[in-house]
Structure formats: C-alpha cells, structure tokens
Amino acid sequence: MKSIFAAYHPAVNFTFFCAVIIGSMFFMHPVLLCISWSAAFLYSIYLNGRKALRFNIVFVLPTMIIISLINPLFNHRGMTILGYIRDNPITLESIYYGICTGLMFGAIILWFSCYNAIMTSDKIICLFGRIVPAMSLIFSMVLRFVPKFKTQIITISNAQKCIGRDVSNGSYKERIRHGIKILSIMVSWALENAIETADSMKSRGYGLKGRTSFSIFRFYARDKGLLMIMTVFITVISIGAAAGVTNIQYFPSIKIGEITGFGIFVYTAYFLLCFIPVILDVMEEIKWHYFRSGI
Amino acid sequence: MHTESENTGKLNKRTITSAVIILIFIPSTILFGVFFLDDRKYFIVSLMIICYAMIPFFLVFERRKPQAREMIIIAVLIAIAVAGRAAFFMVPQFKPVIAIVIITAVCFGAEAGFLTGAMAGFVSNFFFGQGPWTPWQMFCFGIIGFLAGVLSQKGFLKRSRKQLCFFGGLTTFLIYGGIVDLWTIFMVTPEPKMETAIIVYGTALWFNIIHSSATVIFLYILANPMIEKLERIKVKYGLIEKLPK
Numbered sequence: 348m349k350s351i352f353a354a355y356h357p358a359v360n361f362t363f364f365c366a367v368i369i370g371s372m373f374f375m376h377p378v379l380l381c382i383s384w385s386a387a388f389l390y391s392i393y394l395n396g397r398k399a400l401r402f403n404i405v406f407v408l409p410t411m412i413i414i415s416l417i418n419p420l421f422n423h424r425g426m427t428i429l430g431y432i433r434d435n436p437i438t439l440e441s442i443y444y445g446i447c448t449g450l451m452f453g454a455i456i457l458w459f460s461c462y463n464a465i466m467t468s469d470k471i472i473c474l475f476g477r478i479v480p481a482m483s484l485i486f487s488m489v490l491r492f493v494p495k496f497k498t499q500i501i502t503i504s505n506a507q508k509c510i511g512r513d514v515s516n517g518s519y520k521e522r523i524r525h526g527i528k529i530l531s532i533m534v535s536w537a538l539e540n541a542i543e544t545a546d547s548m549k550s551r552g553y554g555l556k557g558r559t560s561f562s563i564f565r566f567y568a569r570d571k572g573l574l575m576i577m578t579v580f581i582t583v584i585s586i587g588a589a590a591g592v593t594n595i596q597y598f599p600s601i602k603i604g605e606i607t608g609f610g611i612f613v614y615t616a617y618f619l620l621c622f623i624p625v626i627l628d629v630m631e632e633i634k635w636h637y638f639r640s641g642i
Numbered sequence: 643m644h645t646e647s648e649n650t651g652k653l654n655k656r657t658i659t660s661a662v663i664i665l666i667f668i669p670s671t672i673l674f675g676v677f678f679l680d681d682r683k684y685f686i687v688s689l690m691i692i693c694y695a696m697i698p699f700f701l702v703f704e705r706r707k708p709q710a711r712e713m714i715i716i717a718v719l720i721a722i723a724v725a726g727r728a729a730f731f732m733v734p735q736f737k738p739v740i741a742i743v744i745i746t747a748v749c750f751g752a753e754a755g756f757l758t759g760a761m762a763g764f765v766s767n768f769f770f771g772q773g774p775w776t777p778w779q780m781f782c783f784g785i786i787g788f789l790a791g792v793l794s795q796k797g798f799l800k801r802s803r804k805q806l807c808f809f810g811g812l813t814t815f816l817i818y819g820g821i822v823d824l825w826t827i828f829m830v831t832p833e834p835k836m837e838t839a840i841i842v843y844g845t846a847l848w849f850n851i852i853h854s855s856a857t858v859i860f861l862y863i864l865a866n867p868m869i870e871k872l873e874r875i876k877v878k879y880g881l882i883e884k885l886p887k
Contacts, residue, residue, distance in 0.1 A: 372686055372774075414830055421838050422831050444832065452829060459773045468768060481704050482761070485717045489765050492721035493728070531867060534722065538875045541718045545711040553710050598832070 350394055350465070351631040352624035356570040357470035359577070364462045366581055367621055371454040373588070376595045376603075379617055380450040386621035387457035393628060394464045407456055411449035418445025424598040444597045461624075473562050480560075496537060503532050573623070580620040587613030659698045667694050685828040692777045696784065699756045711881060716754055716761075719746045723762035728769055735853040739766070740814050741860035742868075743783055747791035748801060749872040755787025778825045782818045789813065806865050810857040819843075819850035 352360065371383045391399045418441050420432070425440030468490050476483045507513050507529055514526045552558065587593055592610045596602040604610065619626075671690050675683035719742060726738040739762050747755025763780035767773075790809065793799035799809055823846050831838050875881065 372689075417830055417838075417841075421835065421841070424832075448830065455774060459771070463768075463771055479700060479704050481708050481713060482700055482757075485713055485720065485757075485761060486765065488714065488717040489720045489724060489761065490768070492718060493725050496721060496725055527863075531871075534868065534871055537718050537722065538715065538871060541714040542711060542875065542879050545709075545714040548710045548714075554707065 350390075350624060351627050353465050355573060356564055356566050357466070357473045358566070359570050359574050360465050360470065361474055362574065362577060363620075363623060364458065364466065366577065368455060368458050368462070370584070370617065370620075371451060371458060374593050374617075375447055375451065375597070376593045377447055377450075378614055379593060380447055380454060382614070382618050383621050384450050384454040384457065386618075386625065387454050387461060389622075390624050391457050391460045391464075393625065394461055399460065402460065403457070407453050410456070411453040413449075414452050415442075415445040415449035418442070418448055426600045440597050440599070440601055443601060447597075469563070473564050476560055476562070492537070496533065499536060500529065500533055503529050503536070507532075577620065577623065580616045583616040584613060584620065587616070659701050663694050663697060684832075684834060685825075688824065688828050689774065689777060692781050696760060696777070696781055699753065699760070699784065699788075703753065703757060711879065712754075715750070715875070715881070716746075716757055719754075719758050720761045720765060723758065724766045724769070727762070727766045731770075735849045736856040737853065738856070738860040738864070739763075739783060740786055740818065740853075740857045741810060741864055743787040744790045744806060744810050744813075744857075744861065745865060745868045745872070747787040747789075748794045748799070748806070749869055749876070750791075751795065752788045752791025755791040756784040757787075759783030759785070759787035774829070775822065775825055778822050782821050786813045786817055789817075801865075801869060803862060803865050807858045807861045810861045811854045814854035814857040815850050818853065819846060 352363075367383060367387070371380070371387075374380065374383075388403060391403065395402075419437050420435075422441040422444065423436050423438065425438030425444075427439035428436045429439055429442075430437050468487070472483050472487050475486075504513055507525065508516070511517075512525045512528065514522050514529070516522070516525065584593075587609070590609070592604060592607070592613050594604060668691055671687055671694075675687035723739045723742040726742060730736050730738070739759075743755060743759040743762065746758045760780040760783060763783045764776065767776050767779070790799060790813075793809070794801070799805055823842050826842050826846075827834050827838055830842075
C-alpha cells in the first residue's frame with residue numbers, strides 16, 4: 348500500500364530512517380527495543396502487505412530465534428548460572444542478552460525492509476546530488492543501464508537468430524558459444540555507447556559552471572513541521588540517553604535503572620518517533636474515511 | 643607541467659583527508675565506543691570505521707571533477723557487475739562481481755577499481771535489499787579492486803590469466819570472506835571470541851569456497867576478452883592520458 352509518509356520530502360524520510368536505525372543499534376534497553384521492533388513490524392506489513400508478513404515469519408522470526416539461542420551457547424559471562432552444557436555454563440544474563448540481540452537484529456532488518464520500500468533511488472539522488480554530484484550521476488546512470496542492457500541483449504539475440512546464431516540454435520556446445528558471443532557483442536556495444544553518451548553530454552555543457560539540476564521534490568510546510576517534530580523527539584531521546592535512562596547493563600549481572608517519570612517521558616518520545624509513519628497513515632485513513640462518508 | 647602540479651595538489655588533499663580521518667575520526671569513535679557504548683561497541687564502532695575508510699576515495703574522485711567519458715565507462719562497468727550479480731541470483735555466492743572489479747582495476751587503475759567495487763555493492767543491494775551488511779560489502783568489493791589496481795600498476799600483478807585467477811581466488815576467499823563475516827560476529831555476540839569466530843567462519847567456509855571458485859572461473863573466461871575490449875576502447879578514444887597515473 349502507498350504510505351503517506353513516502354510522499355514527504357526525501358530529507359524527512361532519510362532523517363527518520365537514520366534516527367530509528369541508529370536508535371535500534373544503540374539502545375539495548377528491552378522497552379526501547381520492543382517499541383522499535385513493533386513499530387518496524389507494523390509498518391513493514393502496512394507497506395508490503397502479505398509479502399512482508401511472509402518475509403517476517405519465514406525469515407526474520409527464525410533468524411531472531413537462532414540469534415537468541417546462539418548467544419547463551421557461546422557467551423558464558425554472567426553471574427546466574429542455570430546449568431551446564433558440555434562443561435560450559437549457561438547463564439541467565441546471556442539468555443536475556445541473546446533475546447535482546449535477536450530483537451535488535453529483527454528491528455534493524457525490519458526497518459531496512461521499510462527503508463527499501465520508501466527510499467527509492469530517485470530520493471537518494473535528490474539527497475546526495477549536491478554533496479557528491481559525480482557519484483550520484485554514476486549511480487543514476489547505473490540504474491538506467493541495467494534495464495537498458497537487458498533490452499539490448501534481446502535486440503542482439505534477435506539479430507543473431509536471423510543468421511542462426513542464437514542460444515536456441517545448434518548443439519549444446521554451439522549454444523554456449525553463441526551465448527558468449529552475444530555477451531561479447533553486448534559489452535562492446537555498451538562501451539561504445541558509453542563514449543557516445545559522454546560526448547553528447549560534453550557537447551551539451553556537462554560540468555560547466557552555473558548549471559542547475561532538476562529535482563521533482565519540494566520542501567513544503569508539512570515537511571518542515573514533521574522535521575521539527577522529529578528533531579524535538581530526537582533531542583528528548585538524546586537527553587534521556589545522556590542522563591542514563593536508556594542504559595542497561597547485562598554483564599556480570601543485569602542492572603536496569605528504575606522506571607521514573609522522566610524515563611516514561613523519554614520512552615513516550617521514542618514510541619512517538621518510531622510510530623510517526625504509522626500514525627500519519629492512520630490519520631490519513633481516518634481523514635479519507637470521514638470525507639467519503641460525508642459526501 | 644600543469645597536470646603535474648595539479649596531481650601533487652590532489653595527492654596532498656587525499657593525504658590530508660586520510661590523515662584527518664585516521665588521526666581524529668577513528669580514534670575518537672573508538673574512545674566514544676569504549677566509554678559510552680557498553681555491549682554494542684564492537685558492532686557500532688566497526689560499522690563506523692568501515693564507512694570512514696571509504697570516504698577518502700569518494701572525496702578525491704569528487705574533488706578532481708572527473709571527465710564525462712571516464713564516469714560513464716565506470717558506470718557501464720558497474721552496471722555489468724550489477725547485472726552479472728542479478729543474472730546469477732538463483733545460485734548463491736556464484737557471482738561475477740569481483741571478477742569484473744579486478745578486470746576494471748587492471749585496465750583503469752586502482753581508483754576506478756575501488757569505485758566500481760563499492761558502487762556495484764551499493765547499487766546491487768537495491769535489487770537484493772540493503773542492510774547493515776551494505777557498507778561491509780561495499781568496502782570489500784572496493785578494496786579488492788583497489789589492491790588489484792595498485793599491484794598491477796606496480797607490476798606485481800601481470801595481466802596473465804593465471805595470475806589474475808590466482809589473485810582473484812585468494813582475495814575473494816581471504817579479504818571478502820574474512821571481512822564480510824566480521825559483521826556477523828560483531829552482531830551476534832557482545833565481544834568477539836575465538837569460539838564464535840570459528841563457528842561463523844566454519845559455516846561460511848563453503849560459501850566462501852563457492853564464491854572464490856566463481857571468481858576464478860569468471861576470471862578464466864572473462865579476463866582476456868574483457869581486457870582486450872577495454873584496451874581497445876582506451877586506444878580508440880585516447881582515454882589513456884586522461885586517467886590518473
């Protein structure tokens with residue numbers, strides 16, 4: 348489903364994903380991990396529907412379980428010993444740590460699956476076009492070349508078919524030779540074509556001063572608003588992290604700060620930050636529903 | 643004369659950027675990790691250092707305002723590597739990416755080799771899915787290209803099929819296999835240990851063997867015809883003197 352969050356400016360999208368992915372990597376606090384994981388889980392299903400649900404169940408959950416199990420087997424730190432497997436102690440702390448690492452891994456993978464759906468290549472180019480123009484140009488050209496080469500291979504293959512040299516002609520050995528020949532023609536064509544494109548770019552003034560670049564994205568007031576809201580949340584979370592509300596110590600024994608009013612405040616900020624896209628989409632759905640029934 | 647003075651200027655800039663990163667960024671990241679990050683320090687610090695390591699290459703390329711011809715040739719080679727990785731999507735690890743990166747590096751130099759490798763890793767993950775592994779893959783593909791370029795410029799790596807195959811197989815196994823699996827180790831446990839390393843490398847052994855034999859096979863088939871084609875383009879359009887020495 349198309350998310351309303353995807354329609355925001357790429358800078359807003361990118362800031363959001365940076366914040367949540369870095370947040371998921373930094374904070375080992377179970378409350379924060381659960382928040383981040385559930386937000387990523389919900390949003391990935393909202394974005395990709397059944398496909399995401401299958402991916403999450405077939406790939407993400409088993410990997411999380413495997414990571415949770417690996418940790419107590421190889422990590423013997425911790426004070427509370429539960430038992431021994433082949434003379435190696437299994438500790439309660441390492442089991443907790445394993446579960447949290449699994450959650451963290453799941454959250455990061457899920458956030459990246461959302462990132463892949465939202466941060467399309469045109470948005471990357473819009474963001475990095477000014478900072479690294481040459482690399483962005485190469486990047487956009489590669490994205491164009493891949494489908495272009497695919498079509499060109501079909502053209503070459505058809506032309507070769509006319510003279511009986513396609514991969515469908517001849518014996519097994521000949522077919523392989525024909526295939527290699529087609530790829531060879533393809534590479535020569537691609538290189539020649541590249542020089543032609545480059546000369547064409549140069550003759551149109553590529554690299555001269557004062558040239559502007561086109562961008563389809565505009566920074567609206569709503570982008571500014573959302574960016575400011577996110578900045579507030581990130582500041583609150585950073586203050587909380589500096590004050591130690593998000594800290595947890597696993598080894599040698601689990602030490603977790605008591606839940607204070609300020610702690611709950613920071614958790615709420617993190618919750619709201621992670622759920623921004625979901626909240627926006629729900630608001631949008633309600634709006635649409637309301638207007639539709641009103642007509 | 644003009645180009646020569648420009649060249650020394652570039653070299654200084656590269657040295658300055660690298661020096662700033664090596665002397666200031668990396669130590670402060672490590673200190674930050676030691677003092678502020680408790681159990682995640684290996685994972686986060688290693689990820690950040692891998693990213694820093696790539697910055698000088700990209701910055702230098704941007705600073706020297708590359709010619710359109712050079713950029714598009716690199717883009718074509720990246721596209722071939724990406725298409726090659728996508729074409730073999732059904733066979734895990736059996737990929738021609740490193741073979742193409744090495745061939746590029748041998749023909750167009752270390753810088754082009756690094757950029758082709760790093761960008762091939764980045765762009766192909768738009769088809770395969772981005773994740774925390776992306777910087778690691780980019781760095782490994784890139785540094786293999788860089789090494790191949792440096793060694794062939796210094797004359798240690800000849801353009802013979804045998805030497806390229808040997809180099810390709812060895813670097814794929816040791817550098818790619820060795821570095822990419824580090825992130826798994828750092829991800830899974832709070833601190834790297836021999837036990838975990840043995841398990842991770844043990845499971846990855848078969849994948850690494852398949853990957854390096856794929857590199858050897860692709861280099862064996864592709865090296866001579868591809869180098870011939872690239873050299874032809876260089877001679878035909880006079881790309882040689884435009885490339886950095």
